[in-house]
Amino acid sequence: MLLVSKCHFLGHKKLLGLILCIVLFALPFLLDQYLGRAWVRIIDFALLFSLLALGLNIVVGYAGLLDLGYIAFFAVGAYCYGLLCSPQFGLHWPFWFVLPLGALLAGLFGIVLGAPTLKLRGDYLAIVTLGFGEIIRIFLNNLNHPVNITNGAQGITLIDPLQWQSISLAQTIHWGGIEIAPVHYYYFVFLFCTMFMLVVSSRLERSRIGRAWMAIREDEVAAACMGLNTRNIKLTAFAMGASFGGLAGGLFAAFQGFISPESFTLTDSIMVLCMVVLGGMGHVSGVVLGAILLSVLPEILRYAGPLQMTLLHRVWVDPSDLRMLLFGLALIVMMLLRPKGLWPAKHGASTNAPSENTEPPAKNAQHG
Amino acid sequence: MGNQSLLEAHHLGKHFGGLRALNQVSLNILRGEIFGLIGPNGAGKTTLFNLITGIYPPDEGTLFFNQQPLNGLKTHQITRAGIARTFQNIRLFSQMSALENVMVGCHPRTRTGVWGALFNTASARAEEAMILARAHALLKTCGLSQQAQRQAYQLSYGDQRRLEIARALATEPQLLALDEPAAGLNHTETEALKTLLLHLNAQGMTLLLIEHDVKLVMGLCDRMAVLDFGEKIAEGSPREVRQNPHVIKAYLGTDPIDEPAPVNPS
Numbered sequence: 001m002l003l004v005s006k007c008h009f010l011g012h013k014k015l016l017g018l019i020l021c022i023v024l025f026a027l028p029f030l031l032d033q034y035l036g037r038a039w040v041r042i043i044d045f046a047l048l049f050s051l052l053a054l055g056l057n058i059v060v061g062y063a064g065l066l067d068l069g070y071i072a073f074f075a076v077g078a079y080c081y082g083l084l085c086s087p088q089f090g091l092h093w094p095f096w097f098v099l100p101l102g103a104l105l106a107g108l109f110g111i112v113l114g115a116p117t118l119k120l121r122g123d124y125l126a127i128v129t130l131g132f133g134e135i136i137r138i139f140l141n142n143l144n145h146p147v148n149i150t151n152g153a154q155g156i157t158l159i160d161p162l163q164w165q166s167i168s169l170a171q172t173i174h175w176g177g178i179e180i181a182p183v184h185y186y187y188f189v190f191l192f193c194t195m196f197m198l199v200v201s202s203r204l205e206r207s208r209i210g211r212a213w214m215a216i217r218e219d220e221v222a223a224a225c226m227g228l229n230t231r232n233i234k235l236t237a238f239a240m241g242a243s244f245g246g247l248a249g250g251l252f253a254a255f256q257g258f259i260s261p262e263s264f265t266l267t268d269s270i271m272v273l274c275m276v277v278l279g280g281m282g283h284v285s286g287v288v289l290g291a292i293l294l295s296v297l298p299e300i301l302r303y304a305g306p307l308q309m310t311l312l313h314r315v316w317v318d319p320s321d322l323r324m325l326l327f328g329l330a331l332i333v334m335m336l337l338r339p340k341g342l343w344p345a346k347h348g349a350s351t352n353a354p355s356e357n358t359e360p361p362a363k364n365a366q367h368g
Numbered sequence: 369m370g371n372q373s374l375l376e377a378h379h380l381g382k383h384f385g386g387l388r389a390l391n392q393v394s395l396n397i398l399r400g401e402i403f404g405l406i407g408p409n410g411a412g413k414t415t416l417f418n419l420i421t422g423i424y425p426p427d428e429g430t431l432f433f434n435q436q437p438l439n440g441l442k443t444h445q446i447t448r449a450g451i452a453r454t455f456q457n458i459r460l461f462s463q464m465s466a467l468e469n470v471m472v473g474c475h476p477r478t479r480t481g482v483w484g485a486l487f488n489t490a491s492a493r494a495e496e497a498m499i500l501a502r503a504h505a506l507l508k509t510c511g512l513s514q515q516a517q518r519q520a521y522q523l524s525y526g527d528q529r530r531l532e533i534a535r536a537l538a539t540e541p542q543l544l545a546l547d548e549p550a551a552g553l554n555h556t557e558t559e560a561l562k563t564l565l566l567h568l569n570a571q572g573m574t575l576l577l578i579e580h581d582v583k584l585v586m587g588l589c590d591r592m593a594v595l596d597f598g599e600k601i602a603e604g605s606p607r608e609v610r611q612n613p614h615v616i617k618a619y620l621g622t623d624p625i626d627e628p629a630p631v632n633p634s
């Protein structure tokens with residue numbers, strides 16, 4: 001009897017998963033059809049920010065290291081791709097090599113920038129990482145002088161899209177009456193990467209390393225007394241988080257075709273941090289939710305202008321003012337009502353042991 | 369067996385600014401014994417633990433564990449060498465479940481890294497299952513099976529103290545250093561703790577115990593030392609310590625020994 005109901009439950013879950021897959025597949029086409037191409041682009045960026053938020057979640061959510069310069073790793077990945085796949089140096093390396101390289105390079109930067117901050121906590125760590133983030137941006141802005149590397153504030157243009165031999169994601173094709181544009185392709189690329197990183201994040205979370213990160217977040221001295229090499233474990237968190245950012249940066253450069261230091265400001269770091277905090281620190285689904293909400297909601301508010309025109313025949317409140325106002329208000333309300341985020345981590349659930357008895361989970365539940 | 373020394377401290381000294389927290393303290397803890405450390409508040413007992421576990425470096429003196437010097441080792445290396453401790457002011461990983469707390473303790477004896485976790489390799493899965501089984505077993509030893517899935521901060525005070533012991537045991541220590549494990553426990557909890565400690569000792573664990581509950585210490589320990597203002601004023605069997613005039617004067621005042629722990633004599 002119990003088994004039957006369990007099977008039923010599993011079937012339910014599978015059905016939900018299937019529906020989710022179909023919705024995710026159809027989403028860009030539906031958005032394109034009913035809301036316009038701009039919305040597909042917005043969703044693309046929402047996914048890109050999900051990647052960033054997942055990366056920052058490793059550093060802030062799991063390891064408890066408040067990083068305010070996270071966007072620097074995004075910049076490292078973007079410039080790595082931008083310099084190696086553009087006319088800037090006349091290099092057009094294949095993306096399947098440059099994207100992982102960008103992630104790796106960003107990971108390395110994570111270690112290099114993380115190492116001097118190992119003894120710092122909380123506010124002090126935030127200030128130093130903020131400084132590092134700005135240093136990277138200023139470097140990118142000024143590395144055009146004796147030797148022109150980054151093209152300074154002009155940025156890098158004509159960056160290659162994701163392409164392989166004659167197939168390029170920058171083409172538009174018509175297929176059975178549906179127009180498939182680059183924004184659609186990139187949607188699926190970003191979706192795949194986000195899914196992949198979701199799996200990576202949750203595997204890490206449930207592992208020995210993930211537990212070590214959380215132990216350091218909870219109490220560093222006690223963690224050291226449990227035999228954790230806190231230095232290495234923190235550096236691992238910095239490196240892993242940064243590599244997510246590096247990958248997202250490479251994808252961003254390929255998607256936009258243009259990058260400049262202006263895309264990597266402190267405001268962007270804070271935005272990603274807000275996504276993590278709003279969604280629920282340390283919880284992958286919550287973090288993705290936060291990223292999507294904070295990317296999509298400001299765009300919805302753009303409609304506030306036209307809406308006022310039609311309803312009130314005059315724009316009383318400037319939509320851009322409204323955006324920041326509502327954003328601030330939302331954060332304050334959140335901190336008051338749900339300080340742990342919209343969708344916080346459920347602790348204890350991360351170890352897949354049964355709740356009451358100490359026996360391993362029943363095998364037959366798997367076959368349902 | 370029994371008279372082989374496990375931890376030796378030679379002339380340890382530590383000062384904080386002008387305050388001499390420890391001065392020329394020497395100890396010799398033998399393998400398999402229960403060694404008690406008592407002394408009034410501020411005597412330097414916790415400071416001694418912090419030196420042993422590498423949280424502070426000693427200003428003077430040396431420590432030997434299994435005849436190997438501990439000087440210069442980091443806290444985590446000392447834990448790997450085989451010394452585990454609990455904390456006087458409980459320091460659990462409060463937002464993690466009791467089970468996860470103990471699983472963290474298994475860290476130094478396991479090896480799955482980032483890659484093993486990412487690829488979910490067979491060895492990583494086997495090790496994870498081993499950690500889980502071991503953590504459950506330790507919770508059971510410490511009488512916490514029912515609390516496995518509860519977050520550490522939700523546990524009762526007594527359970528938290530026991531969880532600290534379970535977590536320390538997970539590091540597979542040779543020496544378990546307990547900083548006031550009975551503080552704040554009621555009578556039944558204290559009795560349960562005593563049973564647990566005797567059980568561990570019977571299995572060969574060497575215990576170093578700081579305790580204000582003099583009755584408990586006297587009942588448990590094979591040997592003990594008394595600290596006062598950072599100096600060791602007595603060492604020996606409970607009987608010897610009880611009769612030591614320095615102890616009676618400096619620590620116990622004129623009261624008989626079976627009184628509960630007196631606080632600062634001043």
Ligand SMILES: Nc1ncnc2c1ncn2[C@@H]1O[C@H](COP(=O)(O)OP(=O)(O)OP(=O)(O)O)[C@@H](O)[C@H]1O
Pocket residue numbers: 384387389407408409410411412413414415416456
């Ligand atoms: N980190 C520190 N900085 C400055 N002073 C310290 C520090 N740690 C301990 N002390 C001082 O050293 C002395 C010894 O403290 P310690 O905590 O070792 O005493 P204790 O014997 O454990 O006392 P209690 O029974 O209250 O736990 C105290 O006077 C204390 O204030």
Ligand SMILES: [Mg+2]
Pocket residue numbers: 413414415456
């Ligand atoms: Mg103390």
